[in-house]
Amino acid sequence: MKLEDCKLGGTHLKSSDFEKCKVLTTEWTPNLGYAWDNGVAIGRYLAELKEGKIIARICHECHRIMLPPRMFCELCFRPTDEWTYVEDTGVVNTFSIARVNWDASRRGPKEPPLIPAVIEIDGATKGMGILHMLGEIGPDDVKIGMKVRAVWKKPEDRTGAITDILYFKPVRAAASKKAAAGRKR
Amino acid sequence: MGMRKVAIVGAGITKFVRRAQETGKELSWQASKMALDSCGITLDDVDMVTLGTAPDAFDGVHMKGEYLADGAGAHRKPYMRHYVGGGTGVFSPIHGWMHVASGMADICLVVAEEKMSSCHPHPQGAFLTIFDHTTEQPLKPTLIWIFALEMNRYMQTYGISKADIARVSVKNKHNALDHPSAQVAEEITVEDVLASETLCWPVNRLDISPASDGAAAVVLASERVARRLTDKPIWIDGVGMSIDSAYWATRDLSYPRYVETAARMAYDMAGIKEPAKEIHIAEPYDPFDYKELHHMEGLMLCPRGEAARLTAEGYTARDGNLPICPSGGALGVGNPIAATGLMKVIEIFLQLRGEAGKRQVPGKPTCGLAQAWGDLMQMGTVIVLRS
Amino acid sequence: MVKRVAIVGIGTTGFRPITPDVSYRELIFEAARKAYTDAGIEPSEVDGFIAAAEDFIEGYSICDEYCPDQIGAVLKPTHTIAGDFIQALAAGYMMIMTGAFKTVTVESHSKASNIKNVDEVLGFAFDPVYNRPLRETPHAIAGLEMTRYMFETCTSSEQCAKVVVKNKGNAMRNPYAAFGADISEKDVMNSEPISLPLHRLDIAPHADGAVVAVLADGDTALALTDAPIWIEGLGWCTDTPTLEMRDWGEAAYARIAAEMAYKMAGIADPVGMIDFAEICDEYSFKELQHMEALKLCRPGEAAHLLESGATSFTGRLPINVSGGALGVGHLFEASGAHKILELVEQLRGHAGARQIPDVNIGLAQVWRGVPTATGAVAILSNM
Numbered sequence: 001m002k003l004e005d006c007k008l009g010g011t012h013l014k015s016s017d018f019e020k021c022k023v024l025t026t027e028w029t030p031n032l033g034y035a036w037d038n039g040v041a042i043g044r045y046l047a048e049l050k051e052g053k054i055i056a057r058i059c060h061e062c063h064r065i066m067l068p069p070r071m072f073c074e075l076c077f078r079p080t081d082e083w084t085y086v087e088d089t090g091v092v093n094t095f096s097i098a099r100v101n102w103d104a105s106r107r108g109p110k111e112p113p114l115i116p117a118v119i120e121i122d123g124a125t126k127g128m129g130i131l132h133m134l135g136e137i138g139p140d141d142v143k144i145g146m147k148v149r150a151v152w153k154k155p156e157d158r159t160g161a162i163t164d165i166l167y168f169k170p171v172r173a174a175a176s177k178k179a180a181a182g183r184k185r
Numbered sequence: 186m187g188m189r190k191v192a193i194v195g196a197g198i199t200k201f202v203r204r205a206q207e208t209g210k211e212l213s214w215q216a217s218k219m220a221l222d223s224c225g226i227t228l229d230d231v232d233m234v235t236l237g238t239a240p241d242a243f244d245g246v247h248m249k250g251e252y253l254a255d256g257a258g259a260h261r262k263p264y265m266r267h268y269v270g271g272g273t274g275v276f277s278p279i280h281g282w283m284h285v286a287s288g289m290a291d292i293c294l295v296v297a298e299e300k301m302s303s304c305h306p307h308p309q310g311a312f313l314t315i316f317d318h319t320t321e322q323p324l325k326p327t328l329i330w331i332f333a334l335e336m337n338r339y340m341q342t343y344g345i346s347k348a349d350i351a352r353v354s355v356k357n358k359h360n361a362l363d364h365p366s367a368q369v370a371e372e373i374t375v376e377d378v379l380a381s382e383t384l385c386w387p388v389n390r391l392d393i394s395p396a397s398d399g400a401a402a403v404v405l406a407s408e409r410v411a412r413r414l415t416d417k418p419i420w421i422d423g424v425g426m427s428i429d430s431a432y433w434a435t436r437d438l439s440y441p442r443y444v445e446t447a448a449r450m451a452y453d454m455a456g457i458k459e460p461a462k463e464i465h466i467a468e469p470y471d472p473f474d475y476k477e478l479h480h481m482e483g484l485m486l487c488p489r490g491e492a493a494r495l496t497a498e499g500y501t502a503r504d505g506n507l508p509i510c511p512s513g514g515a516l517g518v519g520n521p522i523a524a525t526g527l528m529k530v531i532e533i534f535l536q537l538r539g540e541a542g543k544r545q546v547p548g549k550p551t552c553g554l555a556q557a558w559g560d561l562m563q564m565g566t567v568i569v570l571r572s
Numbered sequence: 573m574v575k576r577v578a579i580v581g582i583g584t585t586g587f588r589p590i591t592p593d594v595s596y597r598e599l600i601f602e603a604a605r606k607a608y609t610d611a612g613i614e615p616s617e618v619d620g621f622i623a624a625a626e627d628f629i630e631g632y633s634i635c636d637e638y639c640p641d642q643i644g645a646v647l648k649p650t651h652t653i654a655g656d657f658i659q660a661l662a663a664g665y666m667m668i669m670t671g672a673f674k675t676v677t678v679e680s681h682s683k684a685s686n687i688k689n690v691d692e693v694l695g696f697a698f699d700p701v702y703n704r705p706l707r708e709t710p711h712a713i714a715g716l717e718m719t720r721y722m723f724e725t726c727t728s729s730e731q732c733a734k735v736v737v738k739n740k741g742n743a744m745r746n747p748y749a750a751f752g753a754d755i756s757e758k759d760v761m762n763s764e765p766i767s768l769p770l771h772r773l774d775i776a777p778h779a780d781g782a783v784v785a786v787l788a789d790g791d792t793a794l795a796l797t798d799a800p801i802w803i804e805g806l807g808w809c810t811d812t813p814t815l816e817m818r819d820w821g822e823a824a825y826a827r828i829a830a831e832m833a834y835k836m837a838g839i840a841d842p843v844g845m846i847d848f849a850e851i852c853d854e855y856s857f858k859e860l861q862h863m864e865a866l867k868l869c870r871p872g873e874a875a876h877l878l879e880s881g882a883t884s885f886t887g888r889l890p891i892n893v894s895g896g897a898l899g900v901g902h903l904f905e906a907s908g909a910h911k912i913l914e915l916v917e918q919l920r921g922h923a924g925a926r927q928i929p930d931v932n933i934g935l936a937q938v939w940r941g942v943p944t945a946t947g948a949v950a951i952l953s954n955m
């Protein structure tokens with residue numbers, strides 16, 4: 001068989017076909033709602049975020065300090081062992097300069113681009129990153145490997161959500177040294 | 186190992202289009218009918234049916250496998266729907282292989298469908314809900330972010346430029362000019378890619394495959410039946426799949442180790458020791474241009490960080506040493522996700538039979554590979570075919 | 573060549589109306605950890621993994637991406653079946669029969685309590701063009717089927733209510749069950765009319781819970797355990813998705829799936845061979861309709877068999893001794909998982925207060941619910 005010799009299905013419609021009502025469509029907006037149980041690990045994670053702290057879980061078998069926290073170690077397949085606070089600082093593993101919103105709509109000309117990043121949190125095992133946003137920095141100044149610190153919502157505005165951290169902002173070199181000195185557990 | 190041999194004996198595919206007049210059921214039917222006709226059988230000859238499609242949010246139907254069942258030829262048959270995110274299309278014939286290699290079926294119809302245009306205003310909206318509902322969705326992420334994050338990390342790790350990567354898009358869109366199903370085939374230049382709209386730096390518009398509607402199907406048969414149905418069965422000699430942890434932000438984004446794990450499984454089964462030499466032609470998944478390079482490395486078709494250089498040297502062109510995505514790939518033919526994976530398998534099937542027409546690669550290849558990838562940058566599926 | 577496949581380990585959390593204390597990950601981990609301990613192997617030694625799940629039940633797109641961590645499948649061959657656990661079990665069976673996998677884990681769970689509007693989700697499964705604009709509720713579709721079934725078989729609503737009484741009563745003996753109750757036929761008939769002839773108590777309420785099973789080929793199974801539970805027969809079938817074309821009285825999907833499973837198991841006389849059955853009773857009448865489709869009685873006889881006590885806990889063909897979906901709770905894709913769990917416990921002799929004496933062959937059957945016409949059958953034995 002050769003595809004070139006076959007009559008293939010799939011009829012392309014143009015925007016004008018809809019505008020001229022050449023084809024009819026049926027619309028439906030589903031009204032779906034979910035209320036997910038956070039459970040033990042993420043429940044505590046969110047409660048600590050409300051207090052302005054980031055908490056992780058330790059597995060005594062592989063010795064990983066895991067973020068987001070989890071009640072079982074997916075590699076050792078056993079319950080994790082204890083809670084530990086980690087820093088609210090970290091290192092940018094990678095980032096993007098996003099001019100597109102979640103629904104593929106474009107950000108307006110006056111809206112600054114969003115800067116999502118994977119941030120490896122200090123105090124967690126190397127490579128343990130979370131998705132969050134960068135702020136107080138221009139798109140041209142972001143670098144992989146740069147030190148950043150969480151900017152928290154005001155305590156009274158926090159709800160126990162990942163968005164209790166507004167974004168992460170760059171740490172200046174001097175401040176970064178100070179943070180490292182104060183991190184002895 | 187004494188495993189039952191399984192062959193692909195027939196194939197069908199629709200055009201890939203941005204918005205099809207046909208429903209998902211009708212697209213599935215068109216591809217299925219063509220596949221059955223191509224090997225001269227009817228639905229009565231089919232023992233079992235398996236369908237790959239995901240996610241339901243595209244078609245806008247809960248349990249869309251049930252909805253698509255009659256289009257896929259499943260009426261009153263043993264029928265299952267499987268999915269592994271974007272890796273689904275290449276997993277589909279692997280699932281069919283399980284049906285036949287297990288002895289449960291002699292003929293299994295494998296269908297892959299995606300109708301993304303039903304999701305309004307844009308199928309990207311459906312991707313918000315692939316992220317963790319508590320720790321990620323509140324940040325309003327898009328799927329393009331995580332590709333951009335991965336691409337940036339890959340570029341940084343190996344010192345690869347955007348222009349190096351853009352060559353993949355140029356090559357695949359060019360290759361697709363010869364594919365009758367192609368949606369976005371065109372002659373473009375690296376400059377065109379770099380000058381196209383920046384969506385999420387480093388990702389530009391022409392770095393990305395389009396949203397598409399389409400379906401594809403193959404017929405799998407046991408050895409005895411295959412030899413009766415065709416003179417040119419194409420054998421499924423190796424299958425592999427692997428899923429990494431859902432904690433994607435913890436992953437080394439510069440290298441797809443889950444693709445390597447899946448490839449090793451498939452190579453072991455096919456007895457392949459040196460993939461770069463023994464594989465003559467490959468269709469790795471290319472929803473974004475850098476992914477083709479990433480996947481060539483994960484498949485061990487070249488050393489890590491070398492895929493961009495090989496592409497620049499023409500090594501991966503249709504007349505190169507190792508043709509990569511001679512079909513035109515997702516970047517050129519289009520990307521109705523599950524159907525794209527199966528389109529790639531069909532391309533290898535046709536190439537190994539010498540029936541790829543203008544797309545035919547020189548040198549009579551006898552061993553080819555298709556690969557797909559999906560979920561939160563965590564799933565690899567690999568199939569090795571031989572003539 | 574692999575000749576047989578067995579279940580060598582199984583674990584569950586049990587089933588509750590709500591589980592606010594744990595996330596879905598933590599819920600599944602508990603069942604998985606128990607299954608591996610039961611099987612005497614670690615997930616690192618398991619060759620393949622399968623989850624059974626549907627996106628809109630989970631509230632995720634491509635929810636398969638979240639399946640690996642809590643079943644120990646990181647960097648392992650894993651896939652998801654958008655279907656019932658028994659279909660996933662069949663996929664696991666096929667994986668092992670290829671000869672390329674010695675052991676396979678199969679997982680399914682329900683966090684139904686996390687869905688705020690289940691009817692809206694189920695309505696989203698209807699044909700978007702033909703059926704959705706009519707705004708029929710899922711229960712109304714079941715009501716249509718019940719009416720036609722009762723008409724064709726001369727069965728009454730009161731007889732269907734007796735299924736509820738039996739199953740909720742059975743559930744009182746089952747520590748896993750969420751909805752055991754000592755009720756009467758009158759309680760069912762007097763409960764709120766939902767979509768007549770269906771009353772509130774004719775409909776299985778939803779429950780949360782997880783089940784994980786470990787399968788192995790014959791040689792591996794015998795090395796792991798003295799009491800493997802063998803998979804003797806499997807069948808699965810999808811009838812037309814088009815409501816307008818459907819056979820409303822007969823459950824053809826169950827009949828065809830059963831024929832396939834009986835053929836595979838070499839069972840010519842189901843009534844004589846099957847010791848007990850766990851069959852889908854998501855709606856009361858479904859138990860009766862399915863009994864007939866499974867050839868456990870002739871068409872129109874199911875209600876009489878029920879009234880004779882033959883399908884009770886102490887009868888000659890106990891049906892849904894676990895309490896069924898009416899007593900345990902409806903579990904979406906894990907519905908079949910709960911039935912397989914019950915078969916394994918009974919065939920191992922571990923069913924405690926609800927143990928049926930001297931059982932060797934059990935049958936589990938499941939239907940995927942409105943608006944599907946898809947079902948699956950599994951036959952297990954301890955011999």
